[in-house]
Amino acid sequence: xxxxxxxxxxxxxxxGKDVELRCDPISGHTAxxxxxxxxxxxxxxxxxxxxxxxxxxxxxxxxxxSAERTGGSVSTLTIQRTQxxxxxxxxxxxxxxGMNTEAFFGQGTRLTVV
Amino acid sequence: DAKTTQxxxxxxxxxxxxxxxxxxxxxxxxEYVYWYRQIHSQGPxxxxxxxxxxxxxxxxxxxxxxDRKSSTLILxxxxxxxxxxYYCIVRVGNTGNQFYFGTGTSLxxxx
Numbered sequence: 001x002x003x004x005x006x007x008x009x010x011x012x013x014x015x016g017k018d019v020e021l022r023c024d025p026i027s028g029h030t031a032x033x034x035x036x037x038x039x040x041x042x043x044x045x046x047x048x049x050x051x052x053x054x055x056x057x058x059x060x061x062x063x064x065x066s067a068e069r070t071g072g073s074v075s076t077l078t079i080q081r082t083q084x085x086x087x088x089x090x091x092x093x094x095x096x097x098g099m100n101t102e103a104f105f106g107q108g109t110r111l112t113v114v
Numbered sequence: 115d116a117k118t119t120q121x122x123x124x125x126x127x128x129x130x131x132x133x134x135x136x137x138x139x140x141x142x143x144x145e146y147v148y149w150y151r152q153i154h155s156q157g158p159x160x161x162x163x164x165x166x167x168x169x170x171x172x173x174x175x176x177x178x179x180x181d182r183k184s185s186t187l188i189l190x191x192x193x194x195x196x197x198x199x200y201y202c203i204v205r206v207g208n209t210g211n212q213f214y215f216g217t218g219t220s221l222x223x224x225x
Binding site for chain 2: 004033035041042043044045048056091093099100102103104105106107108
């Protein structure tokens with residue numbers, strides 16, 4: 001596809017369950033970001049991957065959150081033992097890398113923890 | 115730390131130019147200014163970015179002051195579809211790659 005693809009678009013899960021969110025970046029983009037957006041709030045940076053470098057995990061809110069990027073392409077964000085405060089829209093973005101390149105965002109996964 | 119300051123909300127009459135200000139007084143010499151917008155329930159959409167020169171594309175113009183401490187996004191002829199939250203972002207980080215989003219400006223275009 002031409003854009004960043006995220007799946008699922010919506011996910012409802014019970015408190016305490018684990019969830020996996022998927023992001024397919026634009027082909028050839030070396031950098032990938034995860035953000036989350038709570039209702040009515042701005043975007044909160046979570047994690048950033050650039051090529052084969054160690055990811056920047058400085059935005060992950062707790063050790064229940066983790067992410068991986070396999071083969072430099074698809075990324076999975078995993079939330080273990082979900083809590084109600086994890087309910088948010090999780091957004092993925094990719095860029096070609098470098099400071100002078102724009103990031104393209106997917107439409108997000110809306111996670112609801114009940 | 116978003117590094118930018120924007121008004122919380124603004125109104126603009128349809129067909130008129132919308133001028134959205136942003137302060138980034140602590141910007142460093144190699145940090146770019148990016149503008150995105152987010153329409154309800156959608157992912158952020160890229161608008162424009164610049165370093166120190168003014169920039170123009172099919173969507174908007176970006177005016178950056180000479181000292182780079184502030185900028186203005188100009189939508190030349192606002193339409194109802196331009197109603198959105200507009201984010202001014204200074205891209206920071208050792209490798210210059212994090213996009214730190216603040217709370218943005220909620221622009222309402224009025225018929």
